[in-house]
Amino acid sequence: MMTIMEKNTNRVANNIHSVEKIGGTSMSSYNDVLNNIWLRKQVPFSQDAASYYQRIFVVSAYSGLTNALLEHKKTGEPGVYALFAEMDENRPWQGKLNEVMQMMLDINSDMFSEHELVRKRADQFIQGRMADVKDCLENLEVVCSFGHFHLDDHLHRVREMLSAMGEAHSAYNSVQLLRLHDVNARFIDLTNWRSDTQKSFDEHITYAFSDVDLATEMPIVTGYTQCREGLMSTYDRGYSEMTFSKIATVTGAREAVIHKEYHLSTADPMLVGANNVQPIGLTNYDVADQLANLGMEAIHPRAAAGLRKRNIILRVKNTFEPEHNGTEIRNDYSSKKPKVEIIAGARNVWGLEIFDQDMVGDSSYGQKMNDLVLESGVRVLTKDFNANTVTFYLKGNKRRINWLMDRLQQAYAGADIRVEKLALVSAIGSDMKVPGLLKSASSALSDANVNILSVHQAMRQVDMMFLVADQDYGTAVKALHSQLVEHCDTWVAEQTA
Template identity: 20%
Template sequence: MKILKFGGTSVANAQNIKLVLDIVNTKAKENKLVVVVSALSKVTDLLHQASIKAANNDESYKEIVAEIEKKHLDALKALIPVSEQSGLLSHIKRIINHLETLLEGCFLLGELSNRTTDTILSFGEVLSSYIIAEALKQNLKNSGYKDSRELIKTNNNFGKAAVNFEISDKLIADYFATNESQVVIMPGFIASSLDGINTTLGRGGSDYTAAIIAGALNANDLEIWTDVNGMFTANPKIVKQAQPIATISYQEAMELSHFGAKVLYPPTIQPVLRKNIPILIKNTFEPEAEGTYISNKVTSQINPVKGISHIEHITLITLEGPGMIGVAGSSKRLFEVLSQVNINVIFITQASSEHSICIGILNSDAETAELAINKAFEVEISQNKIDPCIVEKNLCIIALVGENMKNHQGLSGRMFSTLGKNNVNIRAIAQGASERNISAVINERDVKKALNTLHETFFEENTKQLNLFVMGVGNVGEKFIEQIHQQKKYLKENLKINLRVIALSNSRKMYFDEEGISLKDWKSLVENGEKSDSDTFISKVKALNLRNSIFVDITANDSVSKTYDQYLKQNIAVVTCNKIACSSAYYNYKNLKNLSRQFKAPFLFETNVGAGLPIIDTVKHLVASGDKINKIQAVLSGSLNFIFNNFSDTYSFHDVVKEAGVQGFTEPDPKIDLSGVDVARKILILIRESGYQMEIEDIKNNSFLPIECMSTTNNDAFFKSLITYKSHFENLLAEAKSKESRLKFVATFENGKASVGLEFIPKESPFYNLEGKDNIVQFYTDRYIDQPLLIKGAGAGAAVTASGIFADVIRIGNI
């Protein structure tokens, strides 16, 4: 004999019930069946709402009853031929009338007892099982119906009654010993006490009903039919990459179900475990899917972790004080108090010093527990031997589960390291001696990040998902998005990095998509997005709280650079080509570096100097390896190098500066480049990264621009001034020719002093043949004394700058 149970979504409506009937009819050809069904989807919630409203003298409960009645009548009419509906419809209405009478009593009395609640909630399964049984008879005449309340007997603990297995097993066995039906439909969830009063087995108790019957009948197996393809490695609604688990042991299934795996009600395993009856979890809507097979076999596999689960809405209560140390019975008193007020303890941990005991309970029990504990220990509290209990709400328990975890070292370390890297604070830890479960209490707002991060670590072949929040999608930003789109598949397959762009923003609009923005049409999405606002952008990034988040700044905006600390404090990495932050006041630069270390959030800015060239990275390696940088000489402005390489007798200074802007080599305000400010910022960053403290004001700027050019207030006026002072620039060019030199804007650092300015470079200098928009840097160090370490290459342009930003993002992916 097989026992099948169908959950609420499987019998949500007539369409779904037809799928259930197809499965039952197919399986009934080979086996006798007992089919346990839940209430129609959401009906139990509606019954609960109606009872609360009635007890609160809210007449709108009648509207809910009308909705429940319509739901069942619609299902019956769709499943039963019209010629046979009359008597069945009358029966449904009689049941509804009974429900209305009970609710009217609650309304008149203004109260709702646990006993009455159980009776009201039982109507969901009574109605659904009756309709399904009658629908089955249309095609399978040798089928019947049995009310579970006649076979399953419990105590009077209304709401979650305890089953009397000795009596129930005998009643079940005796009934089915003489029953000839090929299929018997039974309602789940409901039972009755020994004196015949309605009881329920707890929310999700239909699974339990099926398991009780399976155990009593020594069934071949128990099939739980639901709306997912078995138990998953994590909640698939939270972790999109979660995978079905093919096989799992009873103990592992119990651990996962206890920790929130909603596909299986935790007590379900007990009745079948003692009889060694396997459980198969199947999907009503994909019956061909393999599902999850639960048995007493522990399968050996490479990954010792079978699943990651969680319980939300947890409160931690801590009882501590010197009066607990060495005092026998403190724990006993604590748990007795909680038992007396019927509070279930979900999580326990105690310090070996005996100074404190920490327990986890549901948020809904927190107030009751706090009052009861403080009252029980009021004498010790008044004597300052024990502190009033500490209550911390809105937490969550996450758990790694696996039977083979005990045979593998380092799992706890990997778990806590993974959470720590993503700034998930652990409030408490518990691990049993069986090592089948490692549990940790975290803030509820971090649960999505924690589950996804852990799943990534233990189940996704170390594929790391990076979530990018990009501000600034102009020339460089556009190239950056193109490169991500082009390389996304390669990164996932070869570097195990899964890149997702979650947000894009320009100066006018911004667009967010938690599931990742489609990069095929990102421009139209941004254009139709909401108004751009830096504060709102930051708030949304924080609220999403995604793992491995990276803020990418592709602007030259001062106000944006001032937000980096807010991201770093939230463990959000910052990648930027914006030089303002690292060339601002030294204390701000150091603060950002310190925040990066403190909150384990990378702060990378390779493109601040040399676009895509590995200049800053080289400095970091030199310093880290113990070398000392004594002197730096560099041409650090690709735009200025482009300008002076192309400036000639036939190509005016004005025209070549214009062309540099068109090519995207200069900043939007070209004065930033031509004034030397941009180069000063770059050499300052190199100096600071080399280990020296310096401010931008300490750098001597030998500007070649006339004061009048520098005094202009907009680009139009600036370009006019270049025409006005045409002869000034021509004289510089002529002087360079007379000296057989070339004009280069050079940055120098030596003996603690720094300067930037236009220089006449002789032919023997390595700077002389620097073409196009190239940069060059020479480092003289303790190790590179006579011949400097030289880095040379393209130092400007949207594509190379974007590639440098991209490289920084990949660096974070490889951390």
């Protein structure tokens, strides 16, 4: 398939551009983003002169805003969306919307404190958008007060509309900031605001970039894209990564870059200490898939798939260390010597166990079970089974887990079903065929007084999962990192080379 940029050869030749995504925490440090990324000239692929251009930037909302607009990603504290969905007659969503509006205006005031005219322009932009949101939600409340209309039928659209606000705010502001520094930035608004047409995901991206001149313009793009498919209903909070990936594939980028507030490191520096970790440097999309499965914010698995299929290199960089090349993720990499590349994991994992001796020899027994797990909307990290027991290890809120347990008990009345909160810790690498690795890992956990509740290792040997008590998560990560990375001869040799 010919890409947009191949068709528009008069504007961009040989697909020499990159597509880069900036995370929310980094966006909040906008002066660092400005100096370390936007105003840091790059030499485009196959070119000689450094330039601001040949780069497309997809921006996330400023830190905390999407949580306030929807719900807190970690604590579940309700935002505007969650409060609106409750249909409380006291209408608490209105107060939350005003609170978010003030958060946005405070950011504008801080960014443009020395440029009153620009600040007013930024305020007017977001105030207009938020006023539209308020009117829409109030009208929807009225419509849904009639029995013919049900709020649940419209909530996914409400969620999409609110999500769009954070990215529209940050993208618009970024363009104003760049223009103050004589960069020809261009605001590309994929939120489809007040439009009477609705395109598919591919069509929307194609149309938005059809007249962009990457040689002389720096596109700043909203991380949210409104389209017929509905990104939120499919990818929920991973929508900005899907936009990033789709732009890279549709425009035929040479490289995709994610700028984050930290390196993609051998473990979480907050857990094992900044001095004990190091950037991975180079790995492959297989490792990225394993990280995505654990909920690690390297890149959404579906976003990675698009890049992988088009053989686009993905690079994860630290916003605050612009000189560092970061970690390159590519198709054709495998570590020269087998080793563990990263210790990662997830807390608040639910181990849901179904024990029923009637399942022995019944090949169809688990079909309904799998259907209910899918219907519940929880995410399966892994599962195990033997002759009479199936255990799912799940990520999801307690409400969905309880729903699933009730449905399973109805479907399997004779089964003994229980749930336990656990943590999952995983050793991951592009090639972990190290003799005795399982023994070494198990010994490290045992020496740290961590009880292993379950262990999983596939024949391909790219990951090794340990289920432990939730309170043992930090201890387990530190023990495995110390044994498998810090004291690994291969890693030590690479560090001193």
